[in-house]
């Protein structure tokens with residue numbers, strides 16, 4: 409039984425309500441009260457509409473079926489992300505980073521082998537889209553649910569309206585016993601040992617707790633403003649610090665993937681919901697003004713003359729030195745953010761919460777427990793960061809200062825440097841990912857997709873024709889296999905219609 413009796417979560421964005429739902433579920437029957445304080449006047453960030461497959465586990469964990477939450481949040485299925493225009497290499501202007509599937513067991517070896525052989529300078533097909541199953545689902549607009557008779561699983565994530573998801577999770581948490589308090593924190597009081605003792609609201613209420621969870625977004629009211637926890641910026645290799653956002657009407661056929669299109673000073677997302685499409689341009693203010701970004705996004709959307717307003721956001725990219733300090737855990741944007749390119753923020757929220765609940769339930773507030781937890785979360789942040797940084801580092805665009813600065817930037821981690829050396833040096837990347845123990849965050853197949861998807865191979869003119877050994881895998885039969893497997897999957901639109909009618 410834990411000593412903690414009162415948990416107070418500050419902040420009612422997605423992070424706060426995910427924390428409330430997980431904690432009330434995990435600590436049920438342990439005489440622990442969970443309360444959440446949020447400020448209507450400050451509101452939430454209201455972006456963050458794509459997930460990784462881990463969100464499926466979150467909903468399973470808190471016992472909420474898709475039939476219930478997806479229609480309430482205008483949600484759609486996501487098989488992966490297609491990256492457009494990140495590479496100028498002929499034949500590689502676009503590639504998909506698909507979520508994994510059991511069917512990849514039959515084709516991924518061929519992809520990895522061919523990518524290896526092509527790195528050695530032999531002309532074989534090594535574009536990831538030709539091999540991996542969920543890429544095909546993305547291209548064909550299919551949903552990830554197989555027909556009942558087809559016994560293979562495909563991992564998938566979601567797209568959703570983040571404001572509606574927050575409201576949905578809020579209602580669930582309240583139904584399950586979380587106390588909701590409305591108010592704006594004006595002061596934070598501490599015990600003599602530095603632990604937080606209570607939060608005082610603008611209207612003079614004082615709320616005490618034993619454990620405080622800081623989900624106050626980029627404000628980081630508790631962990632940074634009060635406890636002064638240092639923030640480590642990732643700005644030296646992730647240049648984007650701004651975004652401009654503008655929704656458009658839903659498309660007739662709803663995509664089953666996110667599209668991330670490289671623009672002049674960043675990239676734009678296209679996230680399909682059932683009632684609208686979410687669009688945003690993530691850019692670097694050092695290379696592009698707000699006005700230029702707005703014009704570029706409007707031009708991309710064909711809405712240059714539209715009166716539809718846009719919204720600008722600033723992003724603080726980096727992580728805290730410690731996510732758990734004193735009696736305070738930071739979760740969500742308050743703990744750090746690695747820009748939205750692979751939609752990993754809520755994944756990190758979930759991982760932070762589950763790791764904390766496990767560590768804290770086992771050993772409570774001890775320095776050793778805290779240090780070990782912080783080390784694990786920092787490793788997660790840095791491993792995810794490196795995968796994202798790699799997208800910028802290996803780009804082959806030369807059209808703007810922004811892209812040239814990214815590819816010329818040698819301020820990358822030693823881990824990423826070794827991954828790139830391994831790839832370019834023609835060594836076994838699977839072994840390198842295993843050696844560095846970073847495959848838990850982005851597995852070797854994801855790294856292969858990125859590097860092969862950008863066409864990071866010897867130039868076409870340098871490639872030699874494939875011999876019998878190099879042409880070990882028959883591409884026609886792989887394509888045939890993928891296409892025939894896909895006959896067991898329905899159009900995304902049909903599956904959504906059924907789901908939203910339930």
Ligand SMILES: Cc1cc2nc3c(=O)[nH]c(=O)nc-3n(C[C@H](O)[C@H](O)[C@H](O)COP(=O)(O)OP(=O)(O)OC[C@H]3O[C@@H](n4cnc5c(N)ncnc54)[C@H](O)[C@@H]3O)c2cc1C
Pocket residue numbers: 418419420421422423424445446447448450451452453454455456457458459570591592593594623624625626627629651688690721722723739740741742748751752753754755
């Ligand atoms: C441009 C952009 C795109 C993104 N895209 C994705 C994506 O595709 N996928 C993904 O997973 N994530 C994405 N994210 C991240 C995602 O938006 C966040 O991780 C998620 O919304 C959680 O935010 P949060 O709950 O930490 O903070 P917020 O939503 O900002 O919530 C903060 C809460 O704290 C409260 N608060 C703050 N100060 C006080 C105070 N003094 N008193 C009382 N309450 C207070 C606020 O009222 C609010 O309730 C994106 C972020 C950005 C900036």
